[in-house]
Amino acid sequence: MKVGIVGAGMVGSAAGFALIQRGHAREIVFIDIDTARARAEAEDIAHAVPFAAPALVRHGDYADLDGADVVILSCGVSQKPGETRLALLERNAAVFRAVVGEVMAVCPGAILLVASNPVDIMGQVTARISGLPPGRVIGSGTILDTARFRWLIGRHLGISPRSVHAYVLGEHGDSEVLAWSNARAGSVALTDFAAQIGAALTADVRGRIDTGVRNAAYTIIEGKGATWYGIGGGLARIVGAIAGDEQAVLSVSTVEAEVLGVPDVALSLPRLVGRDGVSATLMPDLDRDETEGLRASAEILKTLVEKITI
Numbered sequence: 001m002k003v004g005i006v007g008a009g010m011v012g013s014a015a016g017f018a019l020i021q022r023g024h025a026r027e028i029v030f031i032d033i034d035t036a037r038a039r040a041e042a043e044d045i046a047h048a049v050p051f052a053a054p055a056l057v058r059h060g061d062y063a064d065l066d067g068a069d070v071v072i073l074s075c076g077v078s079q080k081p082g083e084t085r086l087a088l089l090e091r092n093a094a095v096f097r098a099v100v101g102e103v104m105a106v107c108p109g110a111i112l113l114v115a116s117n118p119v120d121i122m123g124q125v126t127a128r129i130s131g132l133p134p135g136r137v138i139g140s141g142t143i144l145d146t147a148r149f150r151w152l153i154g155r156h157l158g159i160s161p162r163s164v165h166a167y168v169l170g171e172h173g174d175s176e177v178l179a180w181s182n183a184r185a186g187s188v189a190l191t192d193f194a195a196q197i198g199a200a201l202t203a204d205v206r207g208r209i210d211t212g213v214r215n216a217a218y219t220i221i222e223g224k225g226a227t228w229y230g231i232g233g234g235l236a237r238i239v240g241a242i243a244g245d246e247q248a249v250l251s252v253s254t255v256e257a258e259v260l261g262v263p264d265v266a267l268s269l270p271r272l273v274g275r276d277g278v279s280a281t282l283m284p285d286l287d288r289d290e291t292e293g294l295r296a297s298a299e300i301l302k303t304l305v306e307k308i309t310i
């Protein structure tokens, strides 16, 4: 796979590093408005190649994206402490108006993988600018929130997060929905599993896990200014699903014709990800509160995306 990364900041460079660790890219090209930054990140990551999988890691300009299979868009601004993701919308939409056309002019066949926030709306903006079909513009969406959810549940139960099957749906942001009602550990319903091992999921435990997932970005940004390792791993996971044509079920964001009565909106649901991007969307069984939460999340995103002019 040839992977372009536009935006060689913390997120883009973490994604590039994760990609070479996992061997998902034979070539990575970093592009940034700050050329010195792109050069430096590419060189630093290239120095890890002898300890990882073979890959050509370099910086370049848009012409160097020729033949890219996937282009990660991690350019623009990130949150300051206390700032919401939605507050970044106008600034990052302006960046994407400049960047997406440049990418499409060189590699119109690439899958675009959007990381910049607010990621659901940036994904929809990217789909509109590029004219690509929805399955070829993927927002990382709640892949990171789902990882945080599984990690916290796994810690509570004392099991591997990989044995937790649970998803965060809707916005990658404050209105996201933690789908507790269909969560499982192994093949066992989560509450049954928890009861069987004597680690009951009380309202207090659930509340702490909800807060831990929903506020993770805010607390990490407070402590170190930004988040990057988690999303770097998540972006590499999505590229790996594309590279391996895995048809993996991942919670990522694409534009959907309709979600619970809300038309033409991008948000995360479990989706099949493989060589052609997203090939199917799966609507899980949700309880009434989760369903209403997902509808509310869709309405928030829809209201905001309608205000953006392309």
Ligand SMILES: NC(=O)C1=CN([C@@H]2O[C@H](COP(=O)(O)OP(=O)(O)OC[C@H]3O[C@@H](n4cnc5c(N)ncnc54)[C@H](O)[C@@H]3O)[C@@H](O)[C@H]2O)C=CC1
Pocket: 006, 007, 008, 009, 010, 011, 012, 031, 032, 033, 034, 037, 074, 075, 076, 077, 078, 079, 088, 092, 095, 098, 099, 114, 115, 116, 117, 118, 119, 140, 141, 144, 172, 226, 227, 228, 231
């Ligand atoms: N989807 C997710 O789960 C996550 C998303 N993010 C988002 O990712 C984005 C990037 O975050 P960081 O890497 O921490 O920010 P950063 O500030 O470290 O990097 C952004 C990079 O974009 C570059 N850039 C700005 N305008 C550009 C343009 N017109 N063309 C090319 N490059 C341009 C900057 O020079 C900078 O190097 C932010 O919007 C942030 O909120 C961050 C963490 C998780």
Ligand SMILES: CC(=O)C(=O)O
Pocket: 079, 085, 117, 144, 216, 217, 227
């Ligand atoms: C910054 C961000 O979107 C996150 O860490 O979830």
